[in-house]
Amino acid sequence: MSLPHSNVFATRVLPRPTTLSARAAQRLAAGPLDAVTLMRDVCQVARLHIDAAERMAVALLSSHAEFVQLPSGHWALRSPPCATDDIAAGPPGATDGAASGMGATTPPSLSQIDFAVVDVETTGTRAGGADRVTEIAIAQVRNGEVAEVYTQLVNPERPIPPHITALTQITWAMVRDQPVFRQIAHEISSRLAGHVFTAHNAAFDWRFVSEELSRSTGQVLAGPRLCTVRLARAFLPQLSRRSLDHVTHYFGIDVAARHRAAGDAVATAEVLVRLLRIAEDQGIGTWSALDGMLRTPASRRSASASDRRRRA
Numbered sequence: 001m002s003l004p005h006s007n008v009f010a011t012r013v014l015p016r017p018t019t020l021s022a023r024a025a026q027r028l029a030a031g032p033l034d035a036v037t038l039m040r041d042v043c044q045v046a047r048l049h050i051d052a053a054e055r056m057a058v059a060l061l062s063s064h065a066e067f068v069q070l071p072s073g074h075w076a077l078r079s080p081p082c083a084t085d086d087i088a089a090g091p092p093g094a095t096d097g098a099a100s101g102m103g104a105t106t107p108p109s110l111s112q113i114d115f116a117v118v119d120v121e122t123t124g125t126r127a128g129g130a131d132r133v134t135e136i137a138i139a140q141v142r143n144g145e146v147a148e149v150y151t152q153l154v155n156p157e158r159p160i161p162p163h164i165t166a167l168t169q170i171t172w173a174m175v176r177d178q179p180v181f182r183q184i185a186h187e188i189s190s191r192l193a194g195h196v197f198t199a200h201n202a203a204f205d206w207r208f209v210s211e212e213l214s215r216s217t218g219q220v221l222a223g224p225r226l227c228t229v230r231l232a233r234a235f236l237p238q239l240s241r242r243s244l245d246h247v248t249h250y251f252g253i254d255v256a257a258r259h260r261a262a263g264d265a266v267a268t269a270e271v272l273v274r275l276l277r278i279a280e281d282q283g284i285g286t287w288s289a290l291d292g293m294l295r296t297p298a299s300r301r302s303a304s305a306s307d308r309r310r311r312a
Contacts (some may be wrong), residue, residue: 021064026222027076028067031291032076044128044207063182074295094283099300107286110276115141115226116195117272118205119122121168123156132156133181136209137261138191139269141198141245144276146269151262153178168259182216187215192221196287198246200225200268223285229266231275232296235282 023042033041035057040048043056057075061067068078117139124131137151140265153170155178164169188209199205202225210221232242239246244267248255253270257263284290 020060021067024061024075025066026220027079028075028223031224031254032070032072032074034074034295038075040203044203046203059298060208068290077292097184107288109285110280110287110290113287114195115198115269115272116192117141117198117265117269118192118209119199119261119268120205121161121170121259121261122208123158123164125204127204127211131208132158133208133212134160134164134168134175135261136184136188137265138188139262139265140191141269141272144273146266146273149262149266150187151265154184156181167274170260181212185213185216189217189219197221197223197225198268198272200228200247200264201269202229224291226272228271228275231272231279234294235275235278244268244271 020042024038027038027041035053036050039053039056039060042048042060048056054073057069061075062069066078067075069075112259119137121135122131122133133154134154134156135151136224137149139149140147153175155175157180160170160172160221192209197206206221206225212222228247229242232239232247236242236247236250239250244255244264247259248267248271251271251274253267253274255263255267279285279290279293284293
């Protein structure tokens with residue numbers, strides 16, 4: 001049985017922070033982050049060198065009492081706020097001490113967690129600039145299976161570049177009479193609520209959806225997210241590349257329509273299901289265990305993976 005969608009430990013839409021430190025606090029409400037991930041999200045930059053990220057984090061956060069740098073180098077909120085309807089502190093059902101900082105109870109298994117697998121097609125790559133979403137799909141995964149798929153073309157209110165049309169086959173004629181994002185913003189928020197936001201290269205889709213919500217409603221996404229590229233790196237080290245084409249080929253998954261939101265979202269959802277099965281086969285059965293494994297350097301991860309396989 002999947003966990004209830006009203007659970008506070010999941011994707012939320014929250015008022016957009018007005019300062020960099022407020023953005024950092026909102027992002028860290030989901031748990032500790034390394035400096036690179038945190039500063040990329042806070043400053044909304046695609047790439048950032050680790051040395052620069054660490055200097056930026058110290059300059060931005062060290063003067064604020066609510067932030068603390070852990071011995072691992074990760075940044076965290078000094079006193080994590082209690083879970084309320086306004087704060088996403090971890091994944092759905094995460095009530096173990098690692099996720100909530102509270103008394104330990106039995107954490108849910110990965111198969112009990114609901115995932116919303118998202119794919120967007122866009123007019124370009126500048127989420128915070130002039131580019132907009134032209135199509136969005138959300139494939140919901142419950143009880144370890146793809147449950148339902150939502151897909152919608154979106155009027156980006158600007159021309160679609162020819163090279164984007166060549167890639168996605170989405171033309172202006174197709175989106176001209178479709179709803180603009182603000183008309184579907186509530187639907188998108190509802191379908192994400194109570195789920196872990198998941199995508200192949202999750203940072204890209206997260207930024208676009210969050211920016212579209214911000215422009216439409218003044219709110220942004222908050223909560224845990226999962227990237228199937230990172231999962232593939234961890235569990236499929238034998239692959240030389242972890243693009244969606246390579247990973248679906250490895251698993252023998254047919255993609256109904258490549259570079260269309262529904263086709264890519266469903267394919268990514270099928271990839272997620274298989275990768276989570278591999279994780280559980282290796283003894284990684286909870287969100288906190290999976291999150292901890294993904295944060296472990298690859299050199300240490302390879303040794304621990306063999307230990308987990310022996311235990312399994």
